[in-house]
Amino acid sequence: MMAEGMLDYAIPLIILILSPFVGGLLIGIDRKVTARIQNRAGPPIVQPFYDVLKLFGKEDKVVNKAYLVFGCAYLLTVILSLALLLFKYDLLITTFIFGLSFIFLVLAGYSTRSQFGYMGATRELMQMLAYEPILLFTVFLIRLVTGSFETDAIFKASQPLLFTLPLALLSIFVILPIKARKSPFDISEAHQEIAQGPETEYSGKYLGMLYIAHFFELIFVLWFVGLFYAKGFWLLPGWTMQALLMAVAYVFLIVVDNLTARLRVDQMFKQVFIIGMALLILNLAYILVTGRWIA
Amino acid sequence: MSLTEMARKKSPWVIHVGTGGCNGCDLELLACLAPRYDISRFGVMSTGNPKHADVMLVVGPVSLKYKEILKNLYDQMPDPKVVVAVGTCASTGGIYQGCYGHCGSVDKVIPVDVYVPGCNVRPEAIIDGLVLALDILNEKERKLLSEKKGAA
Numbered sequence: 001m002m003a004e005g006m007l008d009y010a011i012p013l014i015i016l017i018l019s020p021f022v023g024g025l026l027i028g029i030d031r032k033v034t035a036r037i038q039n040r041a042g043p044p045i046v047q048p049f050y051d052v053l054k055l056f057g058k059e060d061k062v063v064n065k066a067y068l069v070f071g072c073a074y075l076l077t078v079i080l081s082l083a084l085l086l087f088k089y090d091l092l093i094t095t096f097i098f099g100l101s102f103i104f105l106v107l108a109g110y111s112t113r114s115q116f117g118y119m120g121a122t123r124e125l126m127q128m129l130a131y132e133p134i135l136l137f138t139v140f141l142i143r144l145v146t147g148s149f150e151t152d153a154i155f156k157a158s159q160p161l162l163f164t165l166p167l168a169l170l171s172i173f174v175i176l177p178i179k180a181r182k183s184p185f186d187i188s189e190a191h192q193e194i195a196q197g198p199e200t201e202y203s204g205k206y207l208g209m210l211y212i213a214h215f216f217e218l219i220f221v222l223w224f225v226g227l228f229y230a231k232g233f234w235l236l237p238g239w240t241m242q243a244l245l246m247a248v249a250y251v252f253l254i255v256v257d258n259l260t261a262r263l264r265v266d267q268m269f270k271q272v273f274i275i276g277m278a279l280l281i282l283n284l285a286y287i288l289v290t291g292r293w294i295a
Numbered sequence: 296m297s298l299t300e301m302a303r304k305k306s307p308w309v310i311h312v313g314t315g316g317c318n319g320c321d322l323e324l325l326a327c328l329a330p331r332y333d334i335s336r337f338g339v340m341s342t343g344n345p346k347h348a349d350v351m352l353v354v355g356p357v358s359l360k361y362k363e364i365l366k367n368l369y370d371q372m373p374d375p376k377v378v379v380a381v382g383t384c385a386s387t388g389g390i391y392q393g394c395y396g397h398c399g400s401v402d403k404v405i406p407v408d409v410y411v412p413g414c415n416v417r418p419e420a421i422i423d424g425l426v427l428a429l430d431i432l433n434e435k436e437r438k439l440l441s442e443k444k445g446a447a
Contacts, residue, residue, distance in 0.1 A: 035333070035335060035336075038330060039330045040329075040330045040333040040335060040336070041333050041335075041336040042333070042335060042336060043335055043336060043337075043338050044305075044338075047305070047306065047338050049302075050301075050302040050305040050306040050338055051302075051306045051308075051338070051340075053298060053299055053302035054299065054302040054303045054305075054306045054349070056299065057299035057300075057302065057303055057436070058349075058373050058374070058375070059373040059374040059375075060373065061346060061371070061373050196342075196344055196347065200344055200346065201346065202346070203346040203347060203373045204373055207346075207347060
């Protein structure tokens with residue numbers, strides 16, 4: 001009994017420690033696959049780690065202290081939100097803290113007095129405005145189906161979420177490129193037009209820190225998608241189905257990233273908001289009509 | 296070789312600066328990023344941001360209007376940094392030598408570490424110059440560290 005209780009904490013802790021490495025490898029695989037799609041050789045898959053290590057060995061040019069604080073806050077809140085998700089804490093709090101991490105990045109952009117930072121931060125805010133309601137409504141739908149905001153309730157539910165909330169999962173797929181900063185919604189750090197958005201003024205190890213935060217962020221996003229199939233299927237245990245769903249989401253991300261060009265802010269706002277909300281409302285109607293909701 | 300030095304050699308981020316030449320070398324530089332010569336296999340990433348860059352690839356002779364901008368860009372790059380003059384114009388001034396609107400080669404404005412001659416310069420030559428620049432990157436860092444030790 002004691003050992004089982006320990007295991008409940010040990011496994012999420014191990015995943016949390018491993019997640020920057022896995023996230024970095026995933027980004028490396030993404031770069032390699034993208035290169036192969038374009039018929040290039042591409043960098044090795046450990047390239048993100050080389051980048052981060054190099055950045056830690058560089059001089060940091062500090063513009064002001066405020067944006068360093070916001071950068072650190074961004075990293076810490078991302079790690080905190082991932083930890084809350086892994087330790088099966090309240091899903092609502094987890095999404096709010098994940099949203100807070102984006103707010104810190106926006107503040108970092110606004111505090112640098114660079115027009116690229118300003119522009120990137122404004123776009124980042126617009127992106128938040130587009131995806132945050134959809135994420136929250138999805139969490140509310142999960143509450144309707146499982147009867148609790150606790151992440152644990154998802155694992156204890158009789159059916160995986162995919163059967164009750166298929167369209168909500170689709171709407172999560174719609175906002176996935178925003179959260180992973182990929183095309184067509186890589187508007188906030190469109191490096192061809194506005195340098196790197198909020199990250200423009202960062203250099204040296206502080207930029208490396210932001211990169212590590214991106215690794216954590218990717219794992220958070222994928223893990224959130226994985227929650228939608230937390231039950232075993234036929235002979236497979238629950239975690240393989242979760243991993244499978246995560247893999248599907250990641251392949252979807254890479255393919256969409258390579259297929260599409262960047263949209264304008266207003267185009268992104270219209271498309272994401274209208275499509276996402278329509279899907280969620282349809283899903284709400286579905287669970288209300290079939291009576292699968294728990295008050 | 297320490298871990299950081301190895302990583303530095305494997306991930307040079309490049310800023311590409313065109314200072315007002317004929318655009319010929321610019322196109323060859325872009326050909327480097329395309330599938331045939333793909334320099335991203337060395338970990339090269341083309342950033343448009345001097346604060347993230349390690350290597351500055353300067354193309355073309357420096358026009359008088361661009362002098363200040365080039366100096367500004369160079370100052371914004373964090374150490375260790377390397378400047379590669381790509382093409383004959385950037386190395387010596389080329390056919391713009393003595394022209395009234397130009398101050399000639401790049402090394403009259405900022406210190407240059409690697410010269411890659413050629414008009415147009417071949418993509419192979421650019422890759423050669425870039426690989427040469429990577430060794431200089433680590434040498435420069437060692438020099439900076441020893442200077443810091445000497446000062447302390």
